[in-house]
Ligand code: B12
């Protein structure tokens with residue numbers, strides 16, 4: 001009999017992608033899933049035969065993923081799941097179990113880490129879960145289940161036994177991040193061509209995501225820090241610069257998006273990193289998120305010299321009392337100053353806001369709208385407040401309004417929470433109004449296009465428009481299409 005040790009890691013399709021959204025895929029965000037790329041690197045180092053299927057990047061449906069995986073005949077399948085994608089992961093696990101009953105399925109990532117018991121009870125087709133950082137336990141877990149043994153004693157393992165779910169205490173956080181090999185980008189099918197940031201979010205050249213640190217010492221109540229916790233840890237400057245150099249040399253990557261929770265948390269590390277990037281024999285550009293109270297004129301000037309192209313600031317709302325409820329520890333004055341200084345430094349400034357926060361009223365929305373209008377943001381993002389499992393506010397959200405704990409809708413694009421301080425109709429209308437107010441200004445659109453449009457993005461925009469138009473034509477002629485019904 002064949003000794004099957006094949007492992008497939010899957011990033012499931014996002015639930016939010018209906019057929020219409022799939023057609024817009026060319027202009028949406030598809031960036032490598034660092035979690036599974038990192039796990040794949042560790043599994044490969046341990047001699048385990050691993051492949052990856054990143055359905056989000058390849059635009060694959062659940063059915064297509066299942067068909068592809070069945071052909072691989074793996075012994076173990078590992079799926080990653082945010083709250084918004086865990087239903088999708090479960091549907092794939094179910095399809096695989098029906099086709100290959102012996103396959104072992106493992107769910108990892110933020111969602112199972114936040115609510116392990118509930119996840120395992122609701123989704124019977126996950127055999128095991130693994131909570132927290134995966135690099136320590138995943139090789140052990142996969143090796144054990146491939147060998148047909150019981151993984152019950154492995155740190156972080158979640159398993160079902162009859163009606164109960166057992167969660168083994170997870171191992172301590174990884175102190176020295178440099179012990180983790182760089183993400184196995186080379187195992188991502190279609191890398192780097194299948195990957196791109198959303199339109200208007202990159203200068204010319206190929207872009208890629210990197211995560212150079214883990215953890216965040218702040219306590220924002222809407223933020224799920226279940227995987228990396230509060231302790232800030234970072235890769236050494238040498239490790240990061242080496243990753244950059246290799247990605248540039250082997251794949252021609254010139255723009256780096258740092259998706260760290262808190263890229264600017266340690267000033268001297270950040271300064272050291274910028275200086276090391278400046279010493280590289282080539283130029284790169286980068287984008288990152290930053291806390292507005294971590295940057296000053298000097299730091300922004302240094303970041304700009306190192307290639308900072310865009311900085312996104314999580315400001316959330318322009319209301320001090322709502323910021324307090326969110327435990328954001330941020331003054332609006334500092335936020336406004338950071339945005340102005342960023343622009344003065346010649347860096348694109350993006351503001352990240354939320355709407356529908358507990359306690360939100362028509363007046364608080366008006367204040368946020370005015371704040372956005374007063375500051376020189378180039379781009380804004382307005383997500384619909386969502387109490388994600390794993391965040392502190394998830395535990396007591398019902399005291400602030402109606403909450404629909406419907407995981408597949410928890411993508412920040414739906415009002416799953418409706419505060420009892422505002423009428424849902426007003427909330428929806430005001431949310432649309434903020435975006436329309438901001439983006440419908442011709443001068444602003446001109447500015448965005450001037451600063452961010454490049455030949456590759458123009459091609460992507462054309463492709464999306466083409467797909468949208470052909471999609472609409474297909475809908476008209478399709479007997480299953482809405483218009484034909
Ligand atoms: C980058 C990022 C994104 C990117 C994703 C790009 C991509 N392809 O990865 C974008 C911008 C698209 C995005 C979108 C969203 N995101 Co996001 N995102 C992040 C961020 C900042 C970093 C993720 C990352 O790369 N981490 C680094 C890797 C190494 O960690 P990891 O992925 O967690 O993987 C480790 C473990 O989880 C585990 N593991 C993971 N998978 C598996 C699988 C198996 C089998 C095993 C054994 C272990 C395992 O091992 C890995 C290595 O240690 C995190 C914050 C964070 N700290 O993680 C938020 C975060 C994951 N996002 C979040 C959310 C809510 C979203 C959105 C729903 C809404 C939004 N904020 O825009 C959407 C939904 C997207 C979707 N597809 O459904 C939440 C998730 C909360 C939750 N309970 O689900 C987080 C935690 C932010 C937060 N603090 O609240 N996101």
Ligand code: SF4
Pocket residue numbers: 216217218219220223224225261262291314
């Ligand atoms: S929202 Fe940002 S600053 Fe707040 S805890 Fe999360 S990562 Fe840290």
